[in-house]
Amino acid sequence: MIKRKSDTCINCQTCNLRSPLFNLLSQEELKIANANRFEVVFNAGENIVKQGTSASHMIIITSGMAKMYLEGYDRKNLLLEIIIPWKLFGGPGLFTDYRYHYSVAALTETSACFISIENIRKVMRTNPDFAEALLKHCSLNSVLNFERLISLTQKQMHGRLADVLIYLSEKIYNSRIFDLTITRQEIGEMSNMTKESATRILKEFEQAEIIKLETKHIELTNYEKLQQLSLKG
Amino acid sequence: MIKRKSDTCINCQTCNLRSPLFNLLSQEELKIANANRFEVVFNAGENIVKQGTSASHMIIITSGMAKMYLEGYDRKNLLLEIIIPWKLFGGPGLFTDYRYHYSVAALTETSACFISIENIRKVMRTNPDFAEALLKHCSLNSVLNFERLISLTQKQMHGRLADVLIYLSEKIYNSRIFDLTITRQEIGEMSNMTKESATRILKEFEQAEIIKLETKHIELTNYEKLQQLSLKG
DNA sequence: AAGAATTATTGATCTAACGCAATTCCACAA
DNA sequence: TTGTGGAATTGCGTTAGATCAATAATTCTT
Numbered sequence: 001m002i003k004r005k006s007d008t009c010i011n012c013q014t015c016n017l018r019s020p021l022f023n024l025l026s027q028e029e030l031k032i033a034n035a036n037r038f039e040v041v042f043n044a045g046e047n048i049v050k051q052g053t054s055a056s057h058m059i060i061i062t063s064g065m066a067k068m069y070l071e072g073y074d075r076k077n078l079l080l081e082i083i084i085p086w087k088l089f090g091g092p093g094l095f096t097d098y099r100y101h102y103s104v105a106a107l108t109e110t111s112a113c114f115i116s117i118e119n120i121r122k123v124m125r126t127n128p129d130f131a132e133a134l135l136k137h138c139s140l141n142s143v144l145n146f147e148r149l150i151s152l153t154q155k156q157m158h159g160r161l162a163d164v165l166i167y168l169s170e171k172i173y174n175s176r177i178f179d180l181t182i183t184r185q186e187i188g189e190m191s192n193m194t195k196e197s198a199t200r201i202l203k204e205f206e207q208a209e210i211i212k213l214e215t216k217h218i219e220l221t222n223y224e225k226l227q228q229l230s231l232k233g
Numbered sequence: 234m235i236k237r238k239s240d241t242c243i244n245c246q247t248c249n250l251r252s253p254l255f256n257l258l259s260q261e262e263l264k265i266a267n268a269n270r271f272e273v274v275f276n277a278g279e280n281i282v283k284q285g286t287s288a289s290h291m292i293i294i295t296s297g298m299a300k301m302y303l304e305g306y307d308r309k310n311l312l313l314e315i316i317i318p319w320k321l322f323g324g325p326g327l328f329t330d331y332r333y334h335y336s337v338a339a340l341t342e343t344s345a346c347f348i349s350i351e352n353i354r355k356v357m358r359t360n361p362d363f364a365e366a367l368l369k370h371c372s373l374n375s376v377l378n379f380e381r382l383i384s385l386t387q388k389q390m391h392g393r394l395a396d397v398l399i400y401l402s403e404k405i406y407n408s409r410i411f412d413l414t415i416t417r418q419e420i421g422e423m424s425n426m427t428k429e430s431a432t433r434i435l436k437e438f439e440q441a442e443i444i445k446l447e448t449k450h451i452e453l454t455n456y457e458k459l460q461q462l463s464l465k466g
Numbered sequence: 467a468a469g470a471a472t473t474a475t476t477g478a479t480c481t482a483a484c485g486c487a488a489t490t491c492c493a494c495a496a
Numbered sequence: 497t498t499g500t501g502g503a504a505t506t507g508c509g510t511t512a513g514a515t516c517a518a519t520a521a522t523t524c525t526t
Contacts, residue, residue, distance in 0.1 A: 070379055072387040073465050092372035095365070101379050124365070128358040131368070132328070138371040139325035145378040146303055146334050153385050153425045154305040156512070184474060192386045194514060199475055232306050417504060427484060432505060
């Protein structure tokens with residue numbers, strides 16, 4: 001196996017500065033947390049974590065983009081999040097049954113850094129602020145999941161798709177104009193609809209002049225209308 | 234306001250023994266956690282916590298039964314859990330934005346004990362085991378929410394209703410024969426279907442001899458079939 | 467640049483599940 | 497015992513969204 005080093009990963013120091021969680025650690029604690037830390041570069045399509053396998057590391061991406069998704073029935077996935085650099089993940093399994101409860105796959109070439117959960121646990125025991133921050137991290141995810149539950153079960157397709165577009169714009173691309181890194185299939189997996197429905201409703205949005213659409217290129221031209229649709233659809 | 238005292242709440246000691254979380258605390262820490270702790274008796278139908286209001290306490294029920302639910306759009310609820318004695322709740326808001334993110338309402342007369350989150354936070358900082366247990370508690374909820382997401386979005390009605398019956402039998406009534414404390418409407422809110430559909434499918438289950446049904450009285454006579462239905466339905 | 471292999475689009479059915487309305491049932495109060 | 501109001505049941509028309517199938521557009525390979 002060839003060890004590739006990404007351009008963005010200069011050293012753990014810079015990486016830690018970017019993470020609100022690791023900011024809380026002292027130099028001494030950082031040394032513990034970063035012990036045995038290693039980086040792996042994944043090609044597009046490759047699995048970074050696979051649902052059901054043994055969970056031993058928190059993971060942070062330093063370059064590239066990935067998708068986090070639940071593998072459900074009949075090979076049907078539910079896409080939970082797009083993961084971009086410096087978002088920490090690893091999931092609830094790290095503190096329960098030591099299994100990953102979702103899969104993560106690279107959407108583009110992605111370098112991921114693996115931090116041993118044993119080391120995290122160690123510093124968690126010496127640093128109450130860090131422990132509290134971890135709990136907060138978990139709690140915020142719970143809140144997101146509540147919102148997701150409501151969006152997916154109570155809104156109809158237009159509202160759900162509006163939610164996805166707003167999410168992509170605000171959380172991932174930080175712009176109202178962006179080029180999708182994901183397919184229609186994956187948009188469908190985020191909003192619990194088929195790829196055909198995703199295509200159809202995107203086109204409807206275009207015809208209603210809510211967005212401009214050119215296959216992968218999207219521009220949100222009527223944001224207020226999108227937010228309005230998000231409130232039920 | 235008249236202060237009523239429930240029969241089950243003799244003192245905090247017994248209550249703490251029942252809770253796997255409070256078991257981890259020393260006498261000294263228990264004293265801190267239990268300071269200002271108070272009990273309130275609710276009538277059936279009354280709200281114990283209301284979604285959106287300020288969150289300041291963890292809550293534990295010592296008698297009765299309650300429902301925890303998300304208030305969605307158009308007054309449509311999503312029932313998350315039935316709460317029975319000694320299940321701790323309060324939710325993700327206690328460690329994030331100090332808001333309750335769900336409502337809890339009494340199904341029968343219910344006595345609930347309120348523990349100040351400030352006190353919890355205090356002992357959490359002195360007792361790493363307790364902090365870890367809280368994180369585990371939050372993580373387990375996340376895992377449950379993942380399963381809920383898959384059940385509600387990918388299974389069809391028969392599978393979802395099977396999930397609810399299994400949940401009620403295993404987690405709430407601890408028996409394959411039980412008398413429902415909840416209505417058809419509420420069964421629907423647990424499985425994301427209308428009350429009419431809940432009625433219809435219960436009847437179908439009865440005709441297929443999977444359950445015996447007498448309005449509120451249910452007997453799961455073919456458990457294997459239920460589990461099988463749960464795997465897709 | 468040609469060909470293969472994914473993706474995306476579009477139209478035509480099909481169906482699971484909803485919404486409504488009309489009874490019926492049941493618990494509880496007077 | 498008789499109302500009374502909420503819960504449960506049942507039937508029926510409607511529809512949101514899925515599925516299937518065929519074509520067009522991109523992207524990847526070599």
